[in-house]
Amino acid sequence: MQWLKNDHWVKPDLKRYRWLLFWSLALGILTFMAAGALMFTSGYLIDFSARMPLFAAIYVPVVLTRAFGIGRPVFQYLERLTSHNWVLKVTSHMRRKLYQVLEGDAAFLQAHHQTGDLLSLLADDIGHIQNLYLRTVFPAVVAGGLTLIATLLLGWFDWLFALWIALLLLVQILLLPWWSLLVEKRRKSAQKRLNQEAYVALTDSVMGLSDWVITHRQAAFVDGAVAKPRQLAASMQRSKQFQWVRDLIGELFFGLIAVSFLVWTSKYWTGGKLIADWVGSFVLVVFPLNQAFSGVAQGVSEWPTSRDSLAHLNALTPVTRPLPKQLPAPADVGTLTLSHLNFRYDQASAPLITDLSLTIHRGEKLAILGPSGMGKTTLLQLVLGDLTPTQGEVALAGVNVLAYQAQRSSLFAVLDQSPFLFNTSILNNIRLGNEQASDEDVAAALQAVQLTDLIAQLPQGVNTPMAESGFDFSGGERQRMALARILLQDAPIVLLDEPTVGLDPLTEQALLETMFTVLRDKTVLWVTHHLQGVSRCDQVIFLEDGVLTMAGAPRELAATNARYRRLYALDAGEA
Structure with a gap:
């Protein structure tokens, strides 16, 4: 965690907007809790209605279904507003800070950094940090919170089953992300480097375009300009193939969770007619939660790109020049x-x-x-x-x-x-x-x-x-x-x-x-x-x-x- 110790781009904003971050994460957890509760009450309503189709008997589940049905999109909308507001505030502050660094002494920066490097900073690095929050931090924390809540709720009924489900969920938020990070670590860093080198190669070629034309080397210009993008495209294709395999394994594990609920409910909730109504509730609640866990592995696999962007930004130190005491403009400029x-x-x-x-x-x-x-x-x-x-x-x-x-x-x-x-x-x-x-x-x-x-x-x-x-x-x-x-x-x-x-x-x-x-x-x-x-x-x-x-x-x-x-x-x- 040495990067975090020396970081001056992320930590200040985490502290500055900490409450906005807290509510973003809380609303994210509430969104999936409302979605799970909607399926829970809907499952109960379906089972209970099949056995006793009287409106008075199903009035409470109907009201709860409507309430959770309204609550889920409301919480989701509020979460999107809050999280995107938080991210836009942070990245806006970062961009302003970056522009101030670049403006502070543009002549020295131009001498010490290639144009493509600066374009990479402006176009990519801030965007990667934005994705770090939206695609890595938020999903991982929300999934972790849901895992804890699900384990505690299931533990109320059966601690052994709760631990089994917790183990399967930990596969989604720990094992698959770790495997994805292990496989994609070097590949993502290479993609970041290739993208940056593509900026440098293209800008250098375009700025020297007249020299290429004069020397009749147009073909070499084209080959040089597309070489890095081709390597980048090939690397990204390999990443997509791996992601397909990883996501398939993740879906299979989530399917195992659904099967586990079927087995558990068939034993735990079928001892009588009154409690059998809960079978559909517990099984259906699994499916909307899949969305909360499915993106965690992909977000974590992008961490090397975000880390390299952070290192890139932290390495960009403003050039400061000592200036003499500033004077008012002279009335006569003279010589x-x-x-x-x-x-x-x-x-x-x-x-x-x-x-x-x-x-x-x-x-x-x-x-x-x-x-x-x-x-x-x-x-x-x-x-x-x-x-x-x-x-x-x-x-x-x-x-x-x-x-x-x-x-x-x-x-x-x-x-x-x-x-x-x-x-x-x-x-x-x-x-x-x-x-x-x-x-x-x-x-x-x-x-x-x-x-x-x-x-x-x-x-x-x-x-x-x-x-x-x-x-x-x-x-x-x-x-x-x-x-x-x-x-x-x-x-x-x-x-x-x-x-x-x-x-x-x-x-x-x-x-x-x-x-x-x-x-x-x-x-x-x-x-x-x-x-x-x-x-x-x-x-x-x-x-x-x-x-x-x-x-x-x-x-x-x-x-x-x-x-x-x-x-x-x-x-x-x-x-």
Whole structure:
């Protein structure tokens, strides 16, 4: 039970919602007790009516049958409401905790965890813990409670028979689950691992899809993407075959319980006409209880998956960074200075930024170029304060930007190649930049980014709903809407992380024209892959392996740097 000792995901919620858990389990036991009582009174009613079909004589069993018939679905409904409310509260709290951990330092998590691992956490692990309660804990406790109650009630009449029935029920709640766990333990852990590896393989393949296409290895891409799912499907098929055999054995043992009741009642309750009416009662009560015991073995067999999910979550520790005392945003942002900046994630990893120094004055435009994976986006994360430099600092008006993290949205705005647009109206999406903005402010921002004519053509104008991620608009239109949001945010420094990737040349040129027009008074750091449009910038720098290899004004580099001229010609298709 070492996992429980070190657990900080399950134990807090067990304590927080303990009474809700208690009533969930109590109502579950009452549901099956009412079902058993319904069959008990029904059996008595059938036997008694056959011998003495007088309404006055059977009035009490009729009333009890109706009462238990109503009680069973009522208790079941209340149990479902209570148990699902408990589980939803617990998993909601877990998801919120998980999102807080992931949000706490997304840059470090992204560096230390593959995307597929994070998807597995979000999509599977919380769900497995939810199933731990619904399919393992609840059925096992309810079945155990019913076993105790049945043993005590039967013991009132015959302790030897009560112990025999208890032994057969223990087969259902102990022996079969133990056998199922023993057989499925490694298989379930392997299925969890294969599922996680399938996430990793698929996300890695999709994110590198262009590389697969360029190298004409589409077949290898497909084979790699489906290999783990095929292994997972084969393993799950073997699990289903075992489950069929195990469930058949469980049904046979429950059939033995019914036969045992037939034998016992034929001896114990047939000594006279008056007591023979109880034979049907005791035999029929067995059948509705089968449902309470049938799912226990399957739930316990899933414990290795739930345990691995718990271990996965408990291993995910938030990355905390010491930050200086937070200061109010400066009235004048002034100059942005990068002084001898160095960064690596840890001592074992390669440096991503090496001794980089820059000065960007207020209102200047800086273009950051270089091959993929050379530190451009890392540099923006350092400027934002998402990452803490290994050495050196990023300063705004002479103060480390880490001291402004509480005020970051008032200082920095970000536009990347995939802006966040949500399934709500255009007005609400734009107003995310400034929730206090008036309709007139939104209209002015839309006009500045040249979307007024488009909005006028829509059936509901600015109140037209958008699909998730804005997929009902073109790439250029989505970027203009995100740009309008930035205008409402009115941050003095704007970071552009390849916002024109994937756009056709005409749309790209038009968007660049709009961006540099509406952001003319802002300080702009623009990460781009090519040189088209850099003439609009005051400075251009090249990063290669995190090292500054070329820097200067575009005109100066064009006049004095042969490499710059060659790269410009290649980028323009002139060489």
